[in-house]
Amino acid sequence: xxxxxxxxxxxxxxxxxxxxxxxxxxxxxxxxxxxxxxxxxxxxxxxxxxxxxxxxxxxxxxxxxxxxxxxxxxxxxxxxxxxxxxxxxxxxxxxxxxxxxxxxxxxxxxxxxxxxxxxxxxxxxxxxxxxxxxxxxxxxxxxxxxxxxxxxxxxxxxxxxxxxxxxxxxxxxxxxxxxxxxxxxxxxxxxxxxxxxxxxxxxxxxxxxxxxxxxxxxxxxxxxxxxxxxxx
Numbered sequence: 001x002x003x004x005x006x007x008x009x010x011x012x013x014x015x016x017x018x019x020x021x022x023x024x025x026x027x028x029x030x031x032x033x034x035x036x037x038x039x040x041x042x043x044x045x046x047x048x049x050x051x052x053x054x055x056x057x058x059x060x061x062x063x064x065x066x067x068x069x070x071x072x073x074x075x076x077x078x079x080x081x082x083x084x085x086x087x088x089x090x091x092x093x094x095x096x097x098x099x100x101x102x103x104x105x106x107x108x109x110x111x112x113x114x115x116x117x118x119x120x121x122x123x124x125x126x127x128x129x130x131x132x133x134x135x136x137x138x139x140x141x142x143x144x145x146x147x148x149x150x151x152x153x154x155x156x157x158x159x160x161x162x163x164x165x166x167x168x169x170x171x172x173x174x175x176x177x178x179x180x181x182x183x184x185x186x187x188x189x190x191x192x193x194x195x196x197x198x199x200x201x202x203x204x205x206x207x208x209x210x211x212x213x214x215x216x217x218x219x220x221x222x223x224x225x226x227x228x229x230x231x232x
Contacts, residue, residue: 022159025077029155032073033174036147039065040181056131063135063143070151082154083146085211092207097215100201100208104194104216105223113227124229132225141218148175148195149202150210168199194220 039062046058074080086093153171157164176192183191198213 066143100216101219
């Protein structure tokens with residue numbers, strides 16, 4: 001039988017380790033978001049250059065930076081498993097992502113523009129369209145979702161434990177606030193709403209994975225950009 005003193009000592013050590021781990025996780029979380037905010041803030045200076053090529057390269061690097069920050073932060077707290085892909089269910093994951101994207105675009109973007117009829121078409125450029133496909137599907141969607149839906153939401157769920165269903169709400173607010181840096185209050189409302197929907201879809205739908213919402217996010221943004229080629 002283990003002496004009572006040893007049990008007490010063991011519990012005290014575990015409690016202290018838990019406190020230290022929590023403190024470390026909070027520090028990593030804060031540093032990660034300082035970096036994300038910094039990267040976002042820097043984007044407003046990209047347009048000081050007249051080089052479209054340079055703007056595009058810097059934009060891609062920014063979202064690649066998002067991914068690096070999230071991956072490193074997750075590795076440091078031992079949560080790398082959030083990036084695993086279940087290839088057995090990849091089709092249903094992509095189907096859910098596509099359905100979410102089209103539904104959000106139809107309700108939040110297409111219908112309002114159809115009602116107001118204030119959208120004027122711009123000339124279609126193949127090069128720009130290809131760049132947008134590449135940007136939104138492989139950088140913006142994955143970059144923002146890996147940070148917020150992957151790292152941040154998983155971390156907050158871990159902290160909240162029994163009330164972890166508040167995590168998507170908190171992350172949606174953080175995501176909306178990030179868009180105030182280069183945006184405005186209406187953009188805050190829209191981005192927060194979109195992330196609420198994506199967050200709770202991932203939280204409650206079994207087959208809605210990180211890659212489902214990354215696809216949904218990127219495809220939604222791409223469809224929004226594509227609206228510019230049409231008049232209402």
